[in-house]
Amino acid sequence: MGTTSKGIVFPDNTSNTRIWELMQTLAESADALIIGNIDRQTFTSSGTWIRPAGAIRIFVQVQAAGGGSGGVPATTSGQAACAPGGGAGEYAEGWFTPATTSASVAVTVGAGGAGGAAGSNSGSDGGGSSFGALITCLGGGGSGGGTVTSANTSIGGANGGGGGTGGDLRISGGDGGNGQVISAVPVKYNHGGNAYLAGIRRASGVATTTTTGFDGRLYGGGASGPANGATQAAVAGSTGGPGVVIVTTYTA
Structure with missing residues (x-):
């Protein structure tokens, strides 16, 4: 009996088995593939992934977690503050x-980055x-905290994750959007960065009082960042979206 490179058994010139037995051997060896x-x-x-019985091919998807957004400090009359968004994983x-x-394979799932404490604190x-x-995949960056201003200003958002290893396809996380203040009104142009498995996390619009950010998707x-209008208390940032690992096994 002969065997192909993929493990299918077939009769050759040394075989003396009856034809139905040859066909059965051929069918059984092919069925396993x-x-x-x-x-x-x-x-x-x-956790731990345990390989299922009869596994033929394994498709693995790995998503790292998103970064948290920074907090904003308290403001007085004529002031505002806006924190940028966190980067995606x-x-x-x-x-x-x-x-x-x-x-078996050890699986690690990243937790979303924590938001910065109330005040000008980074996520x-x-x-x-x-x-x-x-x-392996790296998580998105946490954003810096907002700063108090009475003039136009823009604070850069965090970088998305990148720099992991392995796999056939790799996609970096999207950057977090800048936090901007225009004429002492915190216009939240910032947003939480988009991941391959998660859309952009929007920020709310113009805030004359206080708006919190939103947790990453x-x-x-x-996560998107918070904003303060005039004469408001400090606000904490929001949490990045957690990661996930999906393992799909094709079995016989």
Whole structure:
């Protein structure tokens, strides 16, 4: 009996088996290589992936978490403040064979970056996500805090995540939008950065009083920042969207 490079058994000139037995062997060996079922495991927290029985190919999607937005300080008459948005987390995906993944793989899911405390305080970076050492993704950057001003100003948003390793496709997270104040009115041009698995997190419009930011969208989006009009208390930033790891296994 002979065997192809993909494991299908076939009769050759050394075979003395009856034809129906040859056909049965051929069918059984081919059946083990034909996809019959799909197993999908979605990790929203860290854990361990166990390879399903009969695995043929494994498709892994890894999304890192988004960054938190900064806070804004208290204001007095004629002042305003606006914090920028946090950056989104990096995304990557890849195909693997059972031999490449081994029987189990440690999965890490990044937590969304915390918002900055009330005042001119920076938000935290989003946590990285990974599928063992096969794919790693970095979280989005937390944004800086807003500053009090009575003039036009723009404060840069945070960078999206980037710089991980592995996978067949890699997409950096979107940058957080700038926080802008125009004529002492905090116009929130900022937004939370968009991730591959999450849309942009909008900011509210013109604020003569106080507007809080919004938490980053699932999965991996950056948080939008808060804003203060005149004579308002300090406001804390918002939390970035958490990451996720999705493992889809095609089985016999």
